Amino acid sequence: MGSGHYFWAILYFASLCSASLANNAKINFREKEKKVLDQILGAGKYDARIRPSGINGTDGPAVVRVNIFVRSISKIDDVTMEYSVQLTFREQWTDERLKFDDIQGRLKYLTLTEANRVWMPDLFFSNEKEGHFHNIIMPNVYIRIFPNGSVLYSIRISLTLACPMNLKLYPLDRQICSLRMASYGWTTNDLVFLWKEGDPVQVVKNLHLPRFTLEKFLTDYCNSKTNTGEYSCLKVDLLFKREFSYYLIQIYIPCCMLVIVSWVSFWLDQGAVPARVSLGVTTLLTMATQTSGINASLPPVSYTKAIDVWTGVCLTFVFGALLEFALVNYASRSVTTYKCLRILYIQQL
Known part of the structure; x- marks a missing residue:
């Protein structure tokens, strides 16, 4: 009889474990994502017009870290002194208003495709002549919201940028073409751009240019002061060497x-x-x-x-x-x- 009781107890415990696992397996995480999004972005709960607070919730400026991936450089025009580049542009910042419960690590992040749902830095390319987004098949943009309130914004864009050239040594010359990114309306009291730590600029390995060689690239800061205040600015200097052959x-x-x-x-x-x-x-x-x-x-x-x-x-x-x-x-x-x-x-x- 004793062994029979043990057998039924083990069987009952196994059935409880199976039921518990079945209930966990039935959790619809897509439905959880919807509830979390409604909770943090619902009407009257989040205002995208208000910038996030500073580091650790202080009243200081919001810090946005930037990194880019250069996908291709299609041309470098000597006559118009411009160059065209396609890149993946990424920004990352922390907005404590977007914190949520990750369900014990099972919900790693939330993904959005509408940038107007959350606050966005007003970054623009100061030496841009033309530019466009990529919308085939769908808009090449996404926003990831992490449980700690960290926001990652990524977009693929093509730009035609001004590149003033000094042709005194042509065709034995080297040219420096810059990519400048700055805040349009927020001053450094409210918004600061910083390069992401560790390899902030990446270039595709098989980059091919018919008449130039990309020797190196350097990242730097280019904050500008006007009569309306000081604005945060980042720049990348691309050093091109002209092919002599x-x-x-x-x-x-x-x-x-x-x-x-x-x-x-x-x-x-x-x-x-x-x-x-x-x-x-x-x-x-x-x-x-x-x-x-x-x-x-x-x-x-x-x-x-x-x-x-x-x-x-x-x-x-x-x-x-x-x-x-x-x-x-x-x-x-x-x-x-x-x-x-x-x-x-x-x-x-």
Whole structure:
């Protein structure tokens, strides 16, 4: 009998455990998420117009940490002095009004796709010319709310940014293109942007640019003061090195060949006037066309570029070869005329 009682007790305990596990398995966490969202974002409970408090609930400025992932850089335009970049932009801050119960660690975070439901930093790109969001198939944006009130905002955007360039060493130059992000309306008394600790900027590994190489990038701060206050600002400096091989093949080698061809006239007979004139004029016009084609792909700057010095020297050599023929021809005709006059003078004597 004793063993029978033990058997029924164990069976009863097992049935209770099974029922408990079944009840836990039946918990609908999606329904829990809805209830939590209604609890923290319901009408009259959360006002997205009010900024979060400072660190540890103080009255100081709200701290927003930023990090970006550069997905691609499509072009760097010398004429318009701009570049296009696609990136994943992320911001993270703490809003204590959004704290919730994580159900013993089972509810890791809540996900939103509507940015207007919570307070958002008023960040803008100060050197932006054009930009757009990505909405295929759905808007590429999300907001994650963690149990401790931490908010993560992530969005994929494409931007065309201004990049003032110094082309004095073109095409042996290096250019620094910046990405500047600043607060538009909140001053540093209310909002401060900081770079995320540990690798705040990431670049895709297989980044390919046809005429440039991304050597390195640096993060820094660029707070600005105006007559309305001081505004927090972040910047990324991208250092690009121009690839020289393209210009070696397209510009330097053809210019050298034109100069060498113009020197062929030195080995022609001085009496071969049509051949020497045709060769000199043709190489001079070709060199002038090459120079104008190079300048057409560059902005009209007020200073002399390295490529201008190179094409100017090549053009001088080609023109000098043509001028040499003219001087030699003139000198030879002068000598011939002098000899003829001398012979006539001797005959008259």
